[in-house]
Amino acid sequence: MDRLLVTGGAGFIGSNFVRHVVDRTRMDVTVLDKLTYAASREALAGLPADRVRLVVGDILDAEAVDPLVRDHDAVVHFAAESHNDNSLADPGSFVRTNVLGTYTLLEAVRRHGTRFHHVSTDEVYGDLALDDPTRFTEATPYNPSSPYSATKAGSDHLVRAWVRSFGVPATISNCSNNYGPWQHVEKFIPRQVTNVLDGSRPKLYGSGENVRDWIHTDDHSSAVLRILEDGAIGETYLVGADGEHSNLEVVRLILELLGRDPDDFEHVTDRAGHDLRYAIDSTRLRSELGWEPRYADFPSGLAATVEWYREHADWWRPHKQRTEAAYAARGQ
Numbered sequence: 046m047d048r049l050l051v052t053g054g055a056g057f058i059g060s061n062f063v064r065h066v067v068d069r070t071r072m073d074v075t076v077l078d079k080l081t082y083a084a085s086r087e088a089l090a091g092l093p094a095d096r097v098r099l100v101v102g103d104i105l106d107a108e109a110v111d112p113l114v115r116d117h118d119a120v121v122h123f124a125a126e127s128h129n130d131n132s133l134a135d136p137g138s139f140v141r142t143n144v145l146g147t148y149t150l151l152e153a154v155r156r157h158g159t160r161f162h163h164v165s166t167d168e169v170y171g172d173l174a175l176d177d178p179t180r181f182t183e184a185t186p187y188n189p190s191s192p193y194s195a196t197k198a199g200s201d202h203l204v205r206a207w208v209r210s211f212g213v214p215a216t217i218s219n220c221s222n223n224y225g226p227w228q229h230v231e232k233f234i235p236r237q238v239t240n241v242l243d244g245s246r247p248k249l250y251g252s253g254e255n256v257r258d259w260i261h262t263d264d265h266s267s268a269v270l271r272i273l274e275d276g277a278i279g280e281t282y283l284v285g286a287d288g289e290h291s292n293l294e295v296v297r298l299i300l301e302l303l304g305r306d307p308d309d310f311e312h313v314t315d316r317a318g319h320d321l322r323y324a325i326d327s328t329r330l331r332s333e334l335g336w337e338p339r340y341a342d343f344p345s346g347l348a349a350t351v352e353w354y355r356e357h358a359d360w361w362r363p364h365k366q367r368t369e370a371a372y373a374a375r376g377q
Contacts, residue, residue, distance in 0.1 A: 053124030060088035136192035172320035225262035251315035253293030285325025
């Protein structure tokens, strides 16, 4: 593969993946991104102009998508509406982007025989009880809880159907919660970090017992590249770094890293339908493709992320006031 098309490549996870590809391969990358509020040109700044090109466009626009797919050897599909709170307020935009957008891409790769990798989430599996010893595997039944996870589940099913019905050369990965540079301040970790950096208190949904399985976005990027290069067509791989921590634990760790009392936070109204626990079993990815996470120690990865936000206040601060106003309107 010499030419790679990355949808949503100016967003949080997508831009980190583009940087990973440029650093570790010889592939040229075209980014197709709508440049919504959650994306930024800054996330791609400094990359070589002779290897990375940004095309501003919508994955729902078949006339724009088709020639891009035709001219590339592979597509990695990150583009999605992804914030659960937003999906509760405006589910229609999630249906359009996550389901119809994926359909548009699948039809283009079907026409041109292009390799396709679809990036999804562990949230399609629903949640686990806090005391459940099991973790999600590739065989776990789908049981989505929110409009976001339901639309991602729908897009996963479309990919599998296009593989079976039309022979589209595709793979899927379902990843746990990402953290790292360039993540919008509406998301849990950057919101809490930037609250503390601004001198306010972190906000904790409900009791804070909800557990997420955290993975650094660099590790997610390396997993996606490995699947793209070596994954078996038609197969699904779960991506996780054994990073289970409750929201309460994460907030306390952020406060400690920034020199604050670990109990200096406030409880806010819980999210509707808030999943209890996510947990990924990435045995297949590790055993079949030889992948291992670099950031196996969550506290050290979080410390590096905290420092990144401290050093990049000029990037996130323009978004902060509007984000907090939206949360305040919901009592969160």
